[in-house]
Amino acid sequence: MADEADIANDFIDNEVSRALGKLRQDAVKKAGPKICGECGEKIPEARRKLGFQLCVECAEENERRKSLFAD
Numbered sequence: 720m721a722d723e724a725d726i727a728n729d730f731i732d733n734e735v736s737r738a739l740g741k742l743r744q745d746a747v748k749k750a751g752p753k754i755c756g757e758c759g760e761k762i763p764e765a766r767r768k769l770g771f772q773l774c775v776e777c778a779e780e781n782e783r784r785k786s787l788f789a790d
């Protein structure tokens with residue numbers, strides 16, 4: 720027979736991770752391009768003003784990948 724406490728714990732775990740996931744999504748939406756679309760790191764304001772939506776590292780990584788595909 721299933722332990723009621725275990726069931727309750729599973730339920731709470733699910734609810735908590737769902738709520739946390741939603742909070743994170745909301746934060747990303749609100750922050751918009753303030754944070755990197757790839758890794759969630761903050762993008763420097765000067766960079767943001769230039770219209771970049773990725774941090775320096777991810778942009779470089781993207782470029783590297785693109786050039787790999789281009790070959």
Ligand SMILES: [Zn+2]
Nearest residue numbers: 755758774777
């Ligand atoms: Zn990034």
